[in-house]
Amino acid sequence: MRGESTKEVWVYIEQEDKVIHPVSFELLGRARILAEDLEGKVAGVLLGYEVLDLTSEVFAYGADKVYLVSHKALSYYRHRAYAKALSEVAKQYKPEILLLPATPHGRDLAGGVATLLETGLTADVTELSIDKTTKKLLMTRPAYGGNIMATIICPEHLPQMATVRPRIFPIPEKVEGKIGEIIEVKVELSEEEIGVERIGFIPKEKTVKIDLAEVIVAGGKGIGGKEGFSKLFELAKLLNGEVGASRLAVEAGWISYEHQVGQTGKTVRP
Incomplete structure (x- = not known):
């Protein structure tokens, strides 16, 4: 306009x-x-x-x-x-x-x-x-x-x-x-x-809401692999938080993109 x-x-x-x-x-x-x-x-x-x-x-x-x-x-x-x-x-x-x-x-x-x-x-x-x-x-x-x-x-x-x-x-x-x-x-x-009608809704079994998390346990490529992130998930569970990751860790296939934080991922404010 x-x-x-x-x-x-x-x-x-x-x-x-x-x-x-x-x-x-x-x-x-x-x-x-x-x-x-x-x-x-x-x-x-x-x-x-x-x-x-x-x-x-x-x-x-x-x-x-x-x-x-x-x-x-x-x-x-x-x-x-x-x-x-x-x-x-x-x-x-x-x-x-x-x-x-x-x-x-x-x-x-x-x-x-x-x-x-x-x-x-x-x-x-x-x-x-x-x-x-x-x-x-x-x-x-x-x-x-x-x-x-x-x-x-x-x-x-x-x-x-x-x-x-x-x-x-x-x-x-x-x-x-x-x-x-x-x-x-x-x-x-x-x-x-x-032209569109919703006839049903099937939610995901679990959605990572890392952008809303108050506690985030984050790791990058220095974690060394998927095994390192397994330990972060254990700690995050104890703290009632979520696991975050760098772009390099995600690109390496160690963790899914929904955990990525930063400029190329989710913006967080824990």
């Missing part, structure tokens, strides 16, 4: 089964800093069905207002439905910045929304700031396998969009009882145009 914006910094509030992903709170905290530099406001964008009760949490973690789209077609995540809803709200209210989490959900959604809005998108960002002169968003992310850090701008199109890695920014202090403005937005959606 081109033209004037509202100087608002938006955060897409990722929720599943009416539970908000913690990364949304992290982004609200960073959005507050960006909004202060722009002399603007922070807004959360909440999509779903019968999720009005979640707005209190969004306000408690820093939002000044919440754009709420409630529709039965948004009961669970489907790309076409969510991309249309989010892009329609953005077209109507014209944010300056739109931040989404770099989760599987957020990454899938962000590309479609950027296409519909005809704007740029910087993926897997690890630092966000406002240029003091131009007032444009500076989006920094690792490039070339993590060997350099690149800072990207989107000077001609709005909103300036980025997906942000979880656990990069701290969760701000929760302010119970904080209230704000709720703007309910109507979006026309139909099952025919969505």
